[in-house]
Amino acid sequence: xxxxxxxxxxxxxxxxxxxxxxxxxxxxxxxxxxxxxxxxxxxxxxxxxxxxxxxxxxxxxxxxxxxxxxxxxxxxxxxxxxxxxxxxxxxxxxxxxxxxxxxxxxxxxxxxxxxxxxxxxxxxxxxxxxxxxxxxxxxxxxxxxxxxxxxxxxxxxxxxxxxxxxxxxxxxxxxxxxxxxxxxxxxxxxxxxxxxxxxxxxxxxxxxxxxxxxxxxxxxxxxxxxxxxxxxxxxxxxxxxxxxxxxxxxxxxxxxxxxxxxxxxxxxxxxxxxxxxxxxxxxxxxxxxxxxxxxxxxxxxxxxxxxxxxxxxxxxxxxxxxxxxxxxxxxxxxxxxxxxxxxxxxxxxxxxxxxxxxxxxxxxxxxxxxxxxxxxxxxx
Amino acid sequence: xxxxxxxxxxxxxxxxxxxxxxxxxxxxxxxxxxxxxxxxxxxxxxxxxxxxxxxxxxxxxxxxxxxxxxxxxxxxxxxxxxxxxxxxxxxxxxxxxxxxxxxxxxxxxxxxxxxxxxxxxxxxxxxxxxxxxxxxxxxxxxxxxxxxxxxxxxxxxxxxxxxxxxxxxxxxxxxxxxxxxxxxxxxxxxxxxxxxxxxxxxxxxxxxxxxxxx
Numbered sequence: 200x201x202x203x204x205x206x207x208x209x210x211x212x213x214x215x216x217x218x219x220x221x222x223x224x225x226x227x228x229x230x231x232x233x234x235x236x237x238x239x240x241x242x243x244x245x246x247x248x249x250x251x252x253x254x255x256x257x258x259x260x261x262x263x264x265x266x267x268x269x270x271x272x273x274x275x276x277x278x279x280x281x282x283x284x285x286x287x288x289x290x291x292x293x294x295x296x297x298x299x300x301x302x303x304x305x306x307x308x309x310x311x312x313x314x315x316x317x318x319x320x321x322x323x324x325x326x327x328x329x330x331x332x333x334x335x336x337x338x339x340x341x342x343x344x345x346x347x348x349x350x351x352x353x354x355x356x357x358x359x360x361x362x363x364x365x366x367x368x369x370x371x372x373x374x375x376x377x378x379x380x381x382x383x384x385x386x387x388x389x390x391x392x393x394x395x396x397x398x399x400x401x402x403x404x405x406x407x408x409x410x411x412x413x414x415x416x417x418x419x420x421x422x423x424x425x426x427x428x429x430x431x432x433x434x435x436x437x438x439x440x441x442x443x444x445x446x447x448x449x450x451x452x453x454x455x456x457x458x459x460x461x462x463x464x465x466x467x468x469x470x471x472x473x474x475x476x477x478x479x480x481x482x483x484x485x486x487x488x489x490x491x492x493x494x495x496x497x498x499x500x501x502x503x504x505x506x507x508x509x510x511x512x513x514x515x516x517x518x519x520x521x522x523x524x525x526x527x528x529x530x531x532x533x534x535x536x537x538x539x540x541x542x543x544x545x546x547x548x549x550x551x552x553x554x555x556x557x558x559x560x561x562x563x564x565x566x567x568x569x570x571x572x573x574x575x576x577x578x579x
Numbered sequence: 580x581x582x583x584x585x586x587x588x589x590x591x592x593x594x595x596x597x598x599x600x601x602x603x604x605x606x607x608x609x610x611x612x613x614x615x616x617x618x619x620x621x622x623x624x625x626x627x628x629x630x631x632x633x634x635x636x637x638x639x640x641x642x643x644x645x646x647x648x649x650x651x652x653x654x655x656x657x658x659x660x661x662x663x664x665x666x667x668x669x670x671x672x673x674x675x676x677x678x679x680x681x682x683x684x685x686x687x688x689x690x691x692x693x694x695x696x697x698x699x700x701x702x703x704x705x706x707x708x709x710x711x712x713x714x715x716x717x718x719x720x721x722x723x724x725x726x727x728x729x730x731x732x733x734x735x736x737x738x739x740x741x742x743x744x745x746x747x748x749x750x751x752x753x754x755x756x757x758x759x760x761x762x763x764x765x766x767x768x769x770x771x772x773x774x775x776x777x778x779x780x781x782x783x784x785x786x787x788x789x790x791x792x793x
Contacts, residue, residue, distance in 0.1 A: 422690050429687045433664050442633070443666050446640040451668065458667040461720050 203269060209334055210322040212263065216340070217315040219256075224308035226252060230301060247288050250297060257300045257348050260307070264344035267337060275299070275350030296354065303347035307340070314340050370542040373535075384435055392428035396421055440480060449479045453486055453504055460490055465503040474513070478563065481539045482506075482515060485547070488532045489517035489559045497521025497557055513563040523555035536561075580703060583625040584609040585616040585642055586661075587634050591686070595629065598689065602696045613641035620649045620656070627703035631686075632662040632669070643669055655680045659702045662686065670713045674788055682708035682744070701744050707784045708744035715739065717791035726772050727791075734771075737764040742787050 204212055230253060233245035258274070265272040275296040279287050291297050318336035325334065350358075403417035436442065444452040450468045457464035473479070486504060493502045499521030506515045525533070526549065537547045544564050551557040582604045586592040589611075596606050608619045612635040620628060628649075634641040646658045659682035660673060673681050682702040688710065689695045698708040718739060721727040730738065740750045747765070751758040765783070769775070774786045 425690055426687045429663075429685075437664070442664055443668065445638075446633075447668075455666050455668040458671070459716060459720065461722060 203267060206322070206325050209325065209337060210319070212267075213315060213319040213322040213337060216260075216263070217312065217319060219259075220308050220312040220315055223256060223304050224312070226256060227301070227304040227308055230304070243285070243288065247284065247291075250288070250291050253297075253300050253304060257303065260344045261348050264341040264348070267334075267341040268345060270345075272345055272349045275348070275354055277354075296350065299347050299351075303344065306343060306347070311340050311343060314343075366541045366544075369538050373538055381435065381439065384431075388431045388435070389428045392424055392431065396424045396428065399424065440476075441483065444479055444483050445476075448473045449482055449506065452479075452483050453506055456483075456487055456490055457504060460494060460502065462494070462499060463501045464490070465501070467503070467505040467507070470506060470508045470513075472508075474508070474565070478513075478543055478565075481543060481545070482513070482561070482563065485536045485540065485559075485561055486515060486517055488536055492525060492532060492559075493517070493519040493521065493557075496525065497523070497555070499555075499557075508565060511565050513565045514560065515563075516558060516560045518556060518558040520556050522553075523551045523557050524553050525549055525551035525557050525559070533559075580627065580700075581605050581607045581623065581625045582699075583607060583616070583619045583623055583628040584630075585611070585613075585619075585628070585634060585645075586631040587611045588631075591631075595689065598692055598695070599629070599699070602692075604699070612636060613645050616642065616645045617649065620645070621652075624653070624656075627657040627659060627699055629659050629661060629699065632660055640669065643672070647672060650676060650678065650681075654678050655705065657681070657702045657705065659684065659699055659708065661689070665710050665712050667713065667716055670709060674707075674785070677785055677789065679707055679785060680705045683713060684708060684710045685712060697749075698744065706744055707788070709742055709784075709788065711739065711743055714742040714791075717742070717788070721791055729771055730768065734764050734768050737761060738768050738787060741765065741768075741784060742791070744784055 226249065230246070230249035233242055233249050236242035237246055254276070261272045261274070277290065277294045277296070279290050314336045318334070318340065321334065321336050399417050399421045403414045403421065406414040406417065441452060441455075443455045447455070448470070450470045453468055454466060457466055474482075486506070490502065490504070493499050497519045499519035502517070502519040504515070504517050507513070533547070533549060540547055540561060540563065545561055546563075547559070547561045549557070549559055551559075580603070582599055584592065584595055584599070584606055586595060586609070592609055592611065596609055599606055607623050607625060610616050610619050614636075616628075616630065616634065619625075628646070630642045630646050632640050632642045634645075643660060646660055650656050650658060654676065655678040657680035660669075661684055662669075663686055665683065665685055670683050673683055680702055682698055684695070684698060688698070701708050718727065718735065727735075736754065737750060740753060745753070747758050747761045751761045754761070769783075769786075772787070
């Protein structure tokens with residue numbers, strides 16, 4: 200966000216927004232009229248038009264107030280489904296933010312206008328008497344805008360609940376699919392191998408007296424089979440939770456991953472304390488997938504991983520100097536990463552223009568010791 | 580030969596004791612956790628220790644850390660680390676002091692008893708025994724580099740076996756060639772990798788591993 204406007208700009212804003220407050224008065228009258236004649240057919244498009252204009256108008260003030268107050272003000276509107284115009288109008292009519300907009304419009308064009316008239320004077324005076332407290336009236340208007348144009352606590356919570364429900368559903372699905380995969384792998388792999396091993400050993404036992412040579416051959420076979428079963432189980436365990444991650448945490452595990460790559464990997468890992476196991480795991484697999492893509496697709500000569508846990512944010516970046524062209528719609532790998540991260544409010548960004556370089560970056564909010572509905576990733 | 584054994588799973592501990600004692604090793608103490616291992620190593624000063632990476636109380640890489648600690652106090656204390664999985668990172672840490680007398684093997688390798696016993700003796704004698712998987716990964720990683728890429732397939736095979744800690748005689752037997760031929764291959768490998776030639780098996784292995792691990 201840009202900083203607070205300077206003293207000269209304040210004069211400009213004061214004059215401009217005073218004018219807009221007058222425009223807002225017209226808009227308010229128009230909107231109220233449109234709504235009151237909504238039973239007539241002409242009222243419907245008029246109301247829709249007014250809603251649209253009001254939102255743009257409010258958006259402008261939201262941005263200005265955010266700059267003036269130095270705090271972001273997010274848009275409070277409910278998402279509008281892409282249905283017919285009437286459906287959209289209905290959704291907007293039921294959105295409390297629409298009516299708060301209207302209320303603000305009325306106040307901004309009355310009290311706000313009055314504040315602005317004094318505000319222009321004040322902004323001009325500020326140019327001369329710079330030691331006086333600055334822009335009190337502009338601040339009042341900005342607070343008025345924030346009070347009515349920012350989403351209510353309730354709306355914030357409602358959208359958070361929606362987000363959480365979606366990510367929870369996704370986590371549960373992913374987990375169920377993982378467990379099914381593990382079950383299948385065990386059933387078709389190690390379990391079958393161990394059963395076959397038992398048979399081979401039984402046969403060897405039977406042959407031992409009659410044909411020791413054949414028994415010996417079977418025993419050698421059994422040994423090979425046990426080795427294969429172990430190798431398979433090892434792979435499976437790596438896919439569930441790599442032992443090195445449990446041993447050394449995310450930093451050590453990333454180092455271990457980098458050691459396996461056929462190209463040099465520059466590491467910058469600064470994670471001073473252990474993160475919670477699920478977060479470590481999600482981020483580990485994200486980095487593993489990123490590095491695997493580097494080897495498989497990019498044709499890069501070198502790569503780099505940066506992982507920094509600073510304040511309340513864990514940022515990880517996997518980059519390479521390869522050919523680029525990685526995208527979400529190519530393959531399921533990146534999608535899978537995104538799904539896993541969404542359970543922790545993590546975000547994934549991919550920048551991979553044709554011709555490279557590719558940078559995969561992810562961000563995870565990591566405030567410690569907060570309740571589970573908020574963003575927490577450190578161990579307790 | 581006196582052995583200290585650290586393995587927390589009773590089933591595997593008993594199996595290892597049985598194998599070691601059948602080959603005339605004297606298992607002076609078998610422990611099942613990290614702190615006891617540290618104590619047993621300093622109490623007994625064994626000729627060789629066989630240690631599982633994952634041990635209680637933390638069930639992480641307790642055994643490996645104890646091994647590295649013990650070797651920092653008693654340089655070259657022979658330790659063979661066993662694990663269900665091998666990590667390049669751990670191999671690097673074990674080799675870091677370049678003192679020799681160190682091994683790192685998958686537990687699977689124990690099933691080939693004679694090779695496992697060879698490895699224990701090799702480590703006890705100050706040699707090095709790296710799991711083929713470690714060596715394979717190292718070679719793979721450097722496969723694109725100019726000197727490694729210039730090796731012939733035969734030389735790569737010799738290099739792998741050498742890094743696993745096998746002597747020229749063992750390599751010759753395994754590859755069905757004469758010991759002299761193995762010597763020729765090793766000299767050629769050393770020249771190509773730009774390493775100083777050495778008669779000492781162990782220094783040779785360490786040089787190769789250090790080179791690959793670089």
